[in-house]
Amino acid sequence: MTFDQLKLDDALLRAVKTEGYTEPTPIQAQAIPLVLEGRDLLAAAQTGTGKTAGFTLPLLQRLNSHPKKMGRRQIRALVLTPTRELAAQVAESVRTYGKNLKIRSTVVYGGVGIEPQKRALNNGVDIVIATPGRLLDLANQRAIDLSAVETLILDEADRMLDMGFIHDIKKIIAMAPKNRQTLLFSATFSPEIKRLASGMLHNPATVEVARQNTTAEQVAQRVHHVDKRRKQELLIKLIREEEWKQVLVFTRTKHGANKLSQQLEREGISSAAIHGNKTQSARMKALKGFKENRVRVLVATDIAARGIDIAELPHVVNYELPNVPEDYVHRIGRTGRAGSSGQALSLVCVDEHQLLRNIERFIKSEIPKMKTAGFEVDPSIRPEPIQNGRGNRGQNRRGSSRRR
């Protein structure tokens, strides 16, 4: 299968070629023809499958094929994403793939000033990429008009529900016309997602990329049992000895992310932390440094890492295991994307044995164990309850992602 066979316009094919893509990914091959036909779509695909181009390319083509005169502050397409990072990255994809077209787009999310976003909308845009909270704020202030939306896209719908956006999403859907096209992308399909889908999709086509609820096959996973107090030392040793150049490290808490990042810096390993307490510009800066290889280790919490889009990220480290097995799949989905191979290492202390068992049950396979001389676990250390920082996980998520 080639991109030419997907009946995409020349302007889009040229943009795809510039990106260096030679053939469509499976999700693109399946989704693009359906979206071009105008079908609603229920798509099981996680980050790393090429899903963004899977909906962006046909969306751009449809909008471009029938130009339309729009009323003031009306838009033609809306993409909702759970986080600011993902919104920014989808917006970047829209710009990249649409660079040979006259389609205007903008991105809106919370945590930054609303006035520039209002001005951009006032100047007229076709596609808006948004996080739900800020979009509702803008709609309530009449800064955006959704009554002419032709296509509505929910990206990472499962995450949006996890983060408590269900009511915002329902309000937003109610503002869009009934005869719109709707695309829903989700990595997992809980009963809640199915309910949402049945309420908003009209006779949807379903597309699925193989084994999306389990871990990507091309990721080599390993577990290293190690005492909690020696994790840092082991991580530094592995980074140095295995000469890892670009490492994404997950911690459970914002405080833990800061602390680890500072310790790495002290050891002369360039590092930055990203989490919900950092400003948008600080997060963007850290991400840019990481992408450009000036920052060797990026330490992140789950929320902040959503949607980090780095092609061929070679190493992901779970410095602490996530509480929820799905998050493990999402974390290691950052590596080995679009065909390249990656490594995911989990450092597991005695407190985390139950979490590891839950993960292995969820992915339906046992993760190979590795050992390092001098880092044997001390059998006299007893497990302690896991600290999650302030508040429970649900509150953390909401607090950090819904700041407007």
Ligand code: AMP
């Ligand atoms: P996504 O799943 O949309 O986050 O995309 C994951 C990564 O794959 C991004 O870095 C894209 O630039 C890249 N990508 C998307 N489509 C292709 C393709 N057809 N060939 C190679 N890489 C791609």
